[in-house]
Amino acid sequence: MPRQPLWVEEAATRRRMPDPVRRAAVRAVIITSLTLIQAMVAFLASLTGSWLAFPMVLSSVGSTVVATWSVLDVWVTRQVWNQRNGVVSVPSSSARRLRRERRRARRAARTAERDAARIRRRDAGRRLSRA
Incomplete structure (x- = not known):
């Protein structure tokens, strides 16, 4: 048993x-x-x-x-x-929506900064080669 x-x-x-x-x-x-x-x-x-x-x-x-x-x-x-x-987030919580929007904004700002740095590096390389 x-x-x-x-x-x-x-x-x-x-x-x-x-x-x-x-x-x-x-x-x-x-x-x-x-x-x-x-x-x-x-x-x-x-x-x-x-x-x-x-x-x-x-x-x-x-x-x-x-x-x-x-x-x-x-x-x-x-x-x-x-x-x-x-507060503890529940689906109807406004805190969750605000956090999500802030996260999206930070992510977009980081992406824009990365893209701007990439463009600056690319432009700087072209200027040096043509001068």
Whole structure:
């Protein structure tokens, strides 16, 4: 009886996040999870009446602000990356059309420059031979 594989590899349905966005997201997840743990400790310390309750509650408030900031950082980093590097092209995307037009213009300029240089070399050779 043939063995079935443990898993079947499938193509990714979503594109991988850009590195800066992924770094910000990992940072946000770590900060948020630490904030949740800290809030839980503050809550339990409050229930037990520990002296640690008040400092933990204060630091939990500060950590909540930092966690909110880190989540906003993910969003801002993603927006900045999209603005700097363009959107993911889909067939209806205007970015793709603009890139294609710019590429055509650069190619035409290079071809024209090459042709002009070729004509100059050819003319220069004729002038020297006739002089």
